[in-house]
Amino acid sequence: MKKNVVIGFLGTNLDAGKRRRWRPSVQINDHPDFPIARLELIHDxxxxxxxxxxxxxxxxxxxxxxxxxHQIAIRNPWDFEEMYGAMFDFARDYGFDDEREDYHVHLTTGTHVAQICWFLLTEARHLPAKLVQTGPPRGEDTGPGTLQIVDLDLSKYNALQQRFDLITKEYNTLLKGGIDTRNAAFNTMIDRMEVVTSNSDAPLLLVGPTGAGKSDLATRLYELKLQRRRIKGRLVHVNCSTLKGERAMSTLFGHRRQAIPGAAADRQGLLREADGGVLFLDEIDELGLDEQAMILHAIETGKYFPLGSDFEVTSRFHLIAGAGRNLAELVAAGKFRADLFARLNLWTFNLPALRDRPEDITPNIAFELSRVEKLLGTRVTFNADAQATYHKFATDPGTLWPGNFRDLSASVQRMCTLAPRGRITLAMVEAEIATIKSTWAEASQDTDMQLLTTHLGSDATHIDEFDRVQLAAVIRVCQQSASVSAAGRRLFAASRANKTSRNDADRLRKYLDRFGLDWATCKG
Known part of the structure; x- marks a missing residue:
């Protein structure tokens, strides 16, 4: 059987008997059901x-x-840093023997600062101990008083663990906007995001195509930080693609009146407005290099100079950045600062496109129907055949949803607005699908497909997307070259050195023939 060991501070008031006869470091030994093999008292x-x-x-x-x-010299027992450091050193050098002894920390004696330090050290398992709280006898009782033991190993308390799990689930639901998402990769990302947001104030980088939900997610991250009491200020949303030149500096960092010709007053700037809250820099990949440098300085120091000011302004905020392009590629191209990217890249979350989450399209349609109901004040539903047709179209791999959730939301809203008596019919779905396809076709700037259609007509639509880019590049080289041999030499320059036969023109003819093309057709 393990022996009980109690560690605590010598009570300079209570143990001295200044208030009553009850002395906690003495009476704790009088409990018959709590035999103590060793009592260790720390004192100045x-x-x-x-x-x-x-x-x-x-x-x-x-x-x-x-x-x-144990004598430990502590100049000020109410100084948290000094007290915690001394107690941490004591725990580190102690030499615990968990297999033979059960350790208990006596909280009753010592300052409140000491009690807090005991709790922190025990909760972090620097001290493999349980907490013990004792009290004097009540009323006419002359016994040893009360004794309560608290074990901070929360894994033993299933009810508490279930409560923590429920809270985590609520936070995850918040980040997902209440949508019952089913995509495993997306749900895993949300779980990780919840942990990071709840425990870290470091910048977050959201990367994804337009319409993937970066702005909505940033708003939910702000709400989560607010609930977890990590911030107190407001959310400031900045679209960096609208900031150019001197206007960008003024908008972000503010200015003094004399710095801007024609300015009627000083301007505070959006970074100052975000003080104590969250600054969301959407499309940060569109921000200029000078602005990037000042943003980096503000993130790292919490200070910056407004335009025309000789004095720094302080603003402490949490940063969320959104980007539609790969920042690492922009760094390599010299279009994004490597030091800012390194600062943002601590926590990067890649938001998948809608077409990569086909299993989430159905719950998102249901969410959009619910949202439109609030906007229109009318409940709208699909007829069975209409729902099947629209779902088949929406989840088809060939439906690319270039605007992602913006496209889906607009589509559902159009059908709901036009729905007679709150029912979306098959005819309405077919008309909506035709509208979507027409809109996408007009908005598409796929020059590769236009080039292939010019040479192959409708047969171009049957070529895999993987082959389209390569074939279009070959046709452009043919158009720019004086002969089929010259085109072949340019196209196969890297691989021809390893070929015994260097008939590049023949290789090019065979490649074009796969698609029913020849040199004259491409050149023409």
């Missing part, structure tokens, strides 16, 4: 005499209890 050297008296009192009543006195 000034109280060595009191420590000796308490040791004699304990051993006189309980000779089987070993009492050890």
């Amino acid at each position: 050297p000034r109280w060595a005499g009191l420590g000796t008296k308490i040791k004699a009192a304990v051993t006189g009543r309980h000779p089987e209890t070993e009492v050890l006195l």
Whole structure:
């Protein structure tokens, strides 16, 4: 059976008996159901005499209890840094033997700062111990008083663990906007995002195509930070693609009146407005290099200079950045600062496109129907055949949804607005699908497909997207070259050195023939 070991501070008031006869470091040994094999008391050297008296009192009543006195010089027992450091050093050098002894920390004695430090060290398992709180006897009782033991190993408490799991689930639902998403990769990303947001104030980088939900997610991340009391300020949303030149500097960092010709007053700037809250820099990949440098300085120091000012302004905010392009590629191209990218890249979350989450399209349609109901004040539903047709179109791999969730939301809203008596019919779905396809075709700037259609007509639509880019590039080289041999030499320049036969023109003819093309057709 393991032996009980109690560690605590010598109570300079309570153990001295200044308030009542009850002395916690003595009476804790009197509980028959809590035998103590060793009592270890920490005290300042000034109280060595009191420590000796308490040791004699304990051993006189309980000779089987070993009492050890530890002198630790602490100048100010109410200084948290000093107290925690001294107690941490004590725990680090102790040499715990978990297999033979059960350790308990006595919270009753010592300052409130000491009690907080005991809790923190025990909760972090620097001290493999349980907490013990004792109290004096009540009323006419003359016994040893009360004794309560608290074990901070929360894994033992299923009810508490279930409550924590429920809270985590609520936070995840918040980040997903209440949508019952089913895509495993997306749900895993949300789980990770919830943990990071709840425990870190570091910048977050959201990367994804337009319409993937970066702005909505940034708003939900702000709400989560607000609920977790990590911030108190507001959310400031900045679309960096609209900021150019001097206007960008003024908008972000503010200015003094004399710095801007024609300015009627000083301007505070959006970074100052975000103080204590969240700054969301959407499309940060569109921000100029000078602005990037100042943003980096503001993130790292919490300070910056408004335009025309000789004095720094302080603003402490959490940063969320959104980007539609790969920042690493922009860094390589010299279009984005490497130091800012390194600062943002600590927590990067890649938001998948809608077409990569086909299993989430159905719950998102249901969410859009619910949202439109609030906007229109009317409940709208699909007829069965209409729902099947629209779902088949929406989840088809060939439906690319270039605007992602913006396209889906607009489509559902159009049908709901036009729905007679709150029912979306098959005819309405077919008309909507035709509208979507027509709109996408007109908006498409796929020059590769236009080039292939010019040479192959409708047969171009049957070529895999993988082959379209390569074939279009070959046709352009043919158009720019004087002969089929010259085109072949340019196209196969890297691989021809390893070929025994260097008939590049023949290789090009065979490649074009796969698609029913020849040199004359491409050149023409």
